[in-house]
Amino acid sequence: MISIKSNREIELMKHAGYINYLTHQEVAKNIHPGITTKELNNIAHKFILAHDAEPSFLGFEGYPASICISVNDEVVHGIPSRRKIKEGDVVSIDIGVMYKGYHSDSANTYIVGHASKEVEGLVENTKKALYEGLSVIKDGVKINEIGKKIEDYATKNNLGVVRELVGHGVGTSVHEDPDVPNYYTKDCTRLKSGMVIAVEPMLNLGSRHIYMETDDWTIKTEDGLPSAHFEHTVLVTKDGYVILTGDEVA
Numbered sequence: 171m172i173s174i175k176s177n178r179e180i181e182l183m184k185h186a187g188y189i190n191y192l193t194h195q196e197v198a199k200n201i202h203p204g205i206t207t208k209e210l211n212n213i214a215h216k217f218i219l220a221h222d223a224e225p226s227f228l229g230f231e232g233y234p235a236s237i238c239i240s241v242n243d244e245v246v247h248g249i250p251s252r253r254k255i256k257e258g259d260v261v262s263i264d265i266g267v268m269y270k271g272y273h274s275d276s277a278n279t280y281i282v283g284h285a286s287k288e289v290e291g292l293v294e295n296t297k298k299a300l301y302e303g304l305s306v307i308k309d310g311v312k313i314n315e316i317g318k319k320i321e322d323y324a325t326k327n328n329l330g331v332v333r334e335l336v337g338h339g340v341g342t343s344v345h346e347d348p349d350v351p352n353y354y355t356k357d358c359t360r361l362k363s364g365m366v367i368a369v370e371p372m373l374n375l376g377s378r379h380i381y382m383e384t385d386d387w388t389i390k391t392e393d394g395l396p397s398a399h400f401e402h403t404v405l406v407t408k409d410g411y412v413i414l415t416g417d418e419v420a
């Protein structure tokens with residue numbers, strides 16, 4: 171069932187989204203060669219708790235950490251560990267924040283220092299693909315329009331679109347209906363004002379194909395080439411959308 175949020179719920183979700191944004195800022199300024207992904211996880215964990223919120227992912231379906239950190243050929247759900255960040259790494263940070271029972275979900279990808287033109291293009295174009303997808307959002311639009319935009323943009327830029335994982339509704343659970351795929355489907359569900367969804371393209375420099383690591387969490391590209399991930403939680407409005415996981419003060 172797709173939920174329509176009340177004004178009170180939207181206010182709480184704006185706050186959850188703003189803490190999420192601030193947590194991303196805090197993690198981003200600590201990403202440098204030599205820091206471990208576990209240390210970045212702990213920075214996020216403490217920061218979220220200090221803002222009277224909770225990390226949505228900790229314990230979600232048994233997930234063992236507070237945020238997801240996926241490096242290079244890891245697409246999503248990388249578990250923070252003693253792995254050290256290196257110069258040239260592509261680091262995707264995915265953060266969920268719950269405030270007073272309401273969630274927010276957002277991801278960013280960073281290049282540590284310098285990378286090849288190709289890898290820079292991957293990260294830049296995955297971010298652009300997110301905004302392409304967001305651009306069609308308003309009351310009455312079919313959800314499949316979002317995926318069509320993202321897929322068209324990715325294809326034009328020779329990037330593989332991961333299909334096994336999709337965007338989703340957000341609310342009292344971090345994953346709610348509806349699914350929001352990053353590719354065209356025949357689903358004719360329409361967006362409605364008051365819906366809150368997470369749009370999250372995962373694009374690969376090579377083919378779209380992925381596999382699950384033996385830890386049963388980490389998703390990797392089959393060809394070993396890097397992947398990027400950008401995500402915002404947005405509120406659907408009559409004329410457009412509002413990004414809840416941006417820098418708007420709630």
Ligand code: MG
Pocket residue numbers: 264265266275276277370401
């Ligand atoms: Mg996420």
Ligand code: MG
Pocket residue numbers: 275276337338368370401
């Ligand atoms: Mg998500």
